[in-house]
Each structure stands twice: as C-alpha cells, then as structure tokens.
Amino acid sequence: MNGIRLPSADGRFRLHLPSTVPLPPLVAGPTRSRVFHAAAHVVADPLAASADSRAVVDWDSTLAFRRRLWEQGLGVAEAMDTAQRGMGLDWPVAAELIRRSAAEARAVGGRIVCGTGTDQLPPGKPHSLAAITSAYEEQLAHTEACGARAVLMASRALAETARGPEDYLQVYGELVRQSAQPVVLHWLGPMFDPELAGYWGHEDMDAAVEVFLKVVSACPEKVDGIKVSLLDAEREVEIRRRLPAGVRCYTGDDHHYPELIAGDGRLASDALLGVFDPLAPIAARAAIALDEGDSARFRELLDPTVALARHLFAPPTRYYKTGVVLLAWLAGHQEHFTMVAGLHAARSLPHLATAYELADRLGLFPDPELAEDRMRRLLRLHGVSS
Numbered sequence: 001m002n003g004i005r006l007p008s009a010d011g012r013f014r015l016h017l018p019s020t021v022p023l024p025p026l027v028a029g030p031t032r033s034r035v036f037h038a039a040a041h042v043v044a045d046p047l048a049a050s051a052d053s054r055a056v057v058d059w060d061s062t063l064a065f066r067r068r069l070w071e072q073g074l075g076v077a078e079a080m081d082t083a084q085r086g087m088g089l090d091w092p093v094a095a096e097l098i099r100r101s102a103a104e105a106r107a108v109g110g111r112i113v114c115g116t117g118t119d120q121l122p123p124g125k126p127h128s129l130a131a132i133t134s135a136y137e138e139q140l141a142h143t144e145a146c147g148a149r150a151v152l153m154a155s156r157a158l159a160e161t162a163r164g165p166e167d168y169l170q171v172y173g174e175l176v177r178q179s180a181q182p183v184v185l186h187w188l189g190p191m192f193d194p195e196l197a198g199y200w201g202h203e204d205m206d207a208a209v210e211v212f213l214k215v216v217s218a219c220p221e222k223v224d225g226i227k228v229s230l231l232d233a234e235r236e237v238e239i240r241r242r243l244p245a246g247v248r249c250y251t252g253d254d255h256h257y258p259e260l261i262a263g264d265g266r267l268a269s270d271a272l273l274g275v276f277d278p279l280a281p282i283a284a285r286a287a288i289a290l291d292e293g294d295s296a297r298f299r300e301l302l303d304p305t306v307a308l309a310r311h312l313f314a315p316p317t318r319y320y321k322t323g324v325v326l327l328a329w330l331a332g333h334q335e336h337f338t339m340v341a342g343l344h345a346a347r348s349l350p351h352l353a354t355a356y357e358l359a360d361r362l363g364l365f366p367d368p369e370l371a372e373d374r375m376r377r378l379l380r381l382h383g384v385s386s
Contacts, residue, residue: 003016003017003018003386004016004170004372004375004376004379005384005385005386006350006353006356006357006379006386007349007350007353007379007384008350008353008354009348009351011349016357016360018360018369018371018372019202019361019363019365019368020367021363022363022366022367022368023176023281023282023285023363023364023366025366026072026281026284026285027071027072028049028071028072028073028284028287028288029073030073030111030334031073031074031075031284031287031288031290031291032289032291033287033290033291034252034261034268034269034270034271034287034290035075035111035248035270035271036073036074036075036270036271036276036283036284036287037075037076037077037113037250037270037271037276038069038074038075038076038077038273038274038276038277038280038283039073039077039080039081039082039083039113039270039272039273039274039276040065040066040069040077040078040082040083040152040277041082041277041279041321041324041325041328042055042057042062042078042082042083042084042089042340043057043058043061043062043065043067043095043325043328043333043334044056044057044058044336044338044340045057045058046336046338048272050236054090054092055084055088055089055090055093055340055341056340057093057096057097057340058334059100059152059210061100061333061334061335062097062101063104064333065090065328065333065334066078066101066104066105066110066340067074067104067108067110068280068333069110069277069280070105070108070109070110070111070279071108072280072284073284073287073288074111074280074283074284074287075110075111075112075113076105076111076112076113076275077097077112077113077114077115077151077272078101078102078112078113078114078115078148079094079098079101079114079115079198080114080151080153080186080274080298081089081115081153081188081192081193081229081274081318081321081380082274082277082321083097083115083162083325084321084339084340084341085115085117085119085120085153085157086117086193086344087318087321087341087343088339088340088341088343089340090119090120090288091117091119091120091139092120092228094115094119095139095142098114098115098142098143098146098148099142099146101114101148102114102146102147102148105147105148106147110323111235112148112150113148113150113151113152113184113272114143114146114149114150114151115151115153115186116136116139116140116143116150116151116152116183117135117136117139117152117153117154118132118135118136118139118155118156118157118158119156120135120138120139121135122158123148123156123157124310126161126169127157127160127161127169129158129161129162129167129171131157132155132157132158132161132171133174133175135155135157136171136175137175137178138153140152140175140178140183142161144179144180144181144367147186148179148180148226149182149183150179150183150184150215151183151184151185151186151227151272152172152175152176152183152184152186153186153188154186154188154193154196154199155186156193156195156196156382158171159195159196159197159198159199160195162201163201164201165201165202165207165211165214166201167201167202168199168200168201168211168215169211169214169215169218172185173214173215173218173219175220175348176215176218176219176222176223177222181224182221182222182223182224182226183222183223184223184224184226184227184250184272185212185215185216185223185225185226185227186226186227186229186252187199187200187212187226187227187228187229187230188229188252189229189230189232191230191231191315191317191318192229192317192318193318194318195296196241199224200212205230205232205235208352209235209238209239210374212226212239212317213239213242213243216243216244216247217244219242220245220246220247221246223244223295223380224247224248225248225249225250225270226247226248226249226250226252226270226300227251228237228249228250228251228252228253229252229253230252230253231253231254231255231256231313231317232253233253233255233256233259233260236249236251236253236256236269237262237264237267238278238384239258240267240269240364241267248270249267249269249270250269250270250271251269251270251271251272251273251274252272252273252274253311254273254274254275254310254313255306255309255310255318256306256311257269257271257273257275257302257306257309258298258299258302258303258305260300260305260338261290261298262298262299271283273304273307274313274320274321275309275312275313275320275324277324277328278308278312278323278324278327278328278331278359278364279305279308279309279362279364282301282302282305282362282364283302285301286298286301286302290299304362305362307358308355308358308359308362311323311351311354311355311358312324312355314351317350319346319347321339321343321346322339322343322344322345322346322347322352323345323347323351323352323355325337325339325344326344326347326352326355326356327355327356327359327364329373329374330356330359330365330370330371330374330375331359331364331365331367332365332366332370332371337374337378349378349379349382349384352378353375356371356375360372361382
C-alpha cells in the first residue's frame with residue numbers, strides 16, 4: 001500500500017502510510033460495569049429532494065449503523081446533538097427517527113435513550129413558559145409511547161425566555177414529576193451550542209451547578225441520571241460527587257472520558273458520548289475490559305483515542321459531527337460523505353485529513369484500502385493530488 005499525501009493546516013503536505021491491520025469484528029453482550037451509550041449520527045439521503053428543505057434521512061443506512069452499535073454491546077443515544085438535532089434535523093424527522101430506532105432496539109434487545117426537547121417551537125421569537133413546557137410534554141409523550149427513556153435536552157427556547165433560575169426549576173420540575181419512567185437530564189454547554197449560554201439562569205458556572213443539582217434533588221427517584229457536556233472534568237467530578245444515591249452521571253466530556261469513566265476508586269461516570277459513534281469498536285473492547293475488572297487494559301485501549309476525540313471536537317466544537325460522518329463514510333458504514341443541511345462543508349480539508357490519519361492509526365477502518373481510496377477521492381475532489 002503506497003503512502004498518501006495529506007494536507008496540513010500550515011499549507012504543507014505530509015506522507016501517511018495507511019494501516020494494514022484493522023481491528024477484527026466484535027460481537028458482545030451489553031456492558032455491565034458501566035452503561036455505555038453512543039450518541040449516533042444520521043445518514044442523509046443525498047438523492048432525495050425535499051420541497052420544504054426538510055432533512056431527508058436514509059433510514060436503512062441509519063438503522064443499520066445503530067444495529068452495529070448494539071451488536072458490539074453499546075447502547076444508542078438517539079436524536080441528540082450528534083444526530084444534528086437543531087442543526088438540520090427538525091422535530092418531525094426526529095420523531096420518526098425515535099419511533100424507528102426504538103422499534104429496532106426492541107427487536108434486538110438493545111439499550112436506547114432518546115433526546116426530548118422543544119425544537120418544534122419556531123426559532124427567533126419569544127415563547128411563554130407554558131408553551132415551552134407543552135412542547136417538552138409533546139416530545140416526552142412521544143418518546144415514552146415509543147418505549148424509550150427520555151433525555152431532557154437543554155432548550156434554546158427556555159434559555160431565551162427564562163428570567164432566572166426559578167423558571168428552570170418550574171419547567172423541569174413539572175416534566176420530571178409527570179414522566180412515566182426516570183429521565184436523563186442533559187446539560188449541554190455553550191461550546192456545543194452558543195445559544196445555551198447562561199443555562200439554569202446563571203452565567204456563573206458555580207451558581208448554575210447549584211440550580212442543576214436542585215432540579216435533580218427535588219425528585220431523585222424520577223431521575224435515572226444526568227449527562228454533563230461541559231468539557232470540564234473537574235466540574236463533572238464535583239457534580240458527580242454531589243448526586244443523590246442511585247442517580248447516574250453520564251459523562252458527555254469528549255476530551256476527558258477515559259479518566260471519568262475509570263473513576264476515582266469510589267465514584268465513576270457512565271458514558272453518553274458522541275465520540276463513541278466513531279470509536280465504537282474500541283469503546284466496546286474497553287467496556288469488556290472494565291467488565292472483567294481490568295482497569296489497566298481499559299486505559300490502555302481508550303487513552304490513545306483521546307487525540308482523535310480532541311481533534312474532532314476542536315473549536316468550533318458544534319461542528320464535530322462533520323468528522324464523525326467522514327469517519328463513518330471512510331469506514332464503509334455509508335456510501336457517501338454528505339450531511340443534512342450541508343454540514344459536511346463545515347470543516348476544512350486539513351482537519352478532515354488529520355481525522356482520517358488519527359482514526360487509521362487506531363485501526364478503526366474495517367477495510368483500510370477502502371478508507372484510503374475514499375480519502376484519495378475526497379482529496380482529488382478538492383484539487384489535491386495524493
């Protein structure tokens with residue numbers, strides 16, 4: 001296999017020698033020592049036209065990818081940020097995605113949680129707390145009717161409307177009390193969505209933590225766990241330490257996940273991570289190591305993946321989805337590199353080239369020759385001879 005010339009951010013080129021030893025296929029049962037959910041991307045249908053500009057999803061490829069996650073023992077976090085929720089995927093399409101994925105999960109016995117928010121409300125105009133609560137309730141009812149556990153996602157509408165912490169406590173309190181089964185509360189930081197700055201009624205993070213924990217402690221028996229996506233490991237450890245007994249902390253920290261999942265000897269985080277979409281084959285093996293009590297092997301497997309994760313989630317962090325879908329295409333999980341809302345153009349060619357190189361070094365491509373060929377095609381499309 002010949003080397004491939006990859007562009008760097010400084011305008012130069014480097015030669016990469018592609019891997020010839022991919023990770024072998026893995027089939028495993030559900031993880032036991034921790035809950036591992038991969039927030040999964042959606043596969044766009046590039047040949048379908050939509051008169052109203054609504055996202056068109058390739059359902060067969062999208063569901064096939066979820067089956068791959070389940071057969072490796074991972075759970076699926078559906079219709080969340082990784083699936084371009086609020087960045088191309090609207091509520092009607094998300095509702096259909098939840099319905100289809102929940103049915104697939106039942107058929108294969110896979111774990112699933114589903115994002116529940118307020119994105120059916122028109123953007124760019126204020127909404128009352130009653131309207132925001134009603135929007136949440138509509139999505140919560142749909143998710144639970146499909147047989148899935150709900151992840152109460154942060155709401156742009158609530159961030160815009162809320163006058164202070166008391167409004168968050170009111171809305172979330174009503175939702176948690178009426179949920180049919182325990183929910184996951186999701187705190188998505190502004191690095192993932194700038195419109196969520198000041199969530200929980202405070203710009204000050206320490207004050208925001210207090211409000212967040214007050215929501216949890218008000219009705220802990222109705223909270224399965226929290227998902228913390230702040231890219232701040234120390235703060236997550238602090239929050240985790242203060243959770244009521246029985247409430248899980250699902251790390252959403254795509255920069256520090258190995259140490260957070262490994263834990264401190266007393267407490268550990270479970271995982272609900274977008275980076276586990278491309279890292280599934282390694283994450284599944286790391287989970288098996290934990291189940292076998294081999295924490296050293298867990299870190300040996302997962303620590304080398306952090307360089308790729310930090311690259312994918314580099315600022316602007318919200319565009320990490322572009323690298324995730326690129327790697328799915330290079331790995332042969334879909335037949336094209338296009339995304340709903342044209343998000344495949346959100347990252348530079350040097351960024352994508354580095355994502356390919358780092359993933360290849362980890363052995364993430366089942367067919368390295370296919371991955372190399374597709375990367376060469378992408379380079380040629382951009383006028384680069386590789």
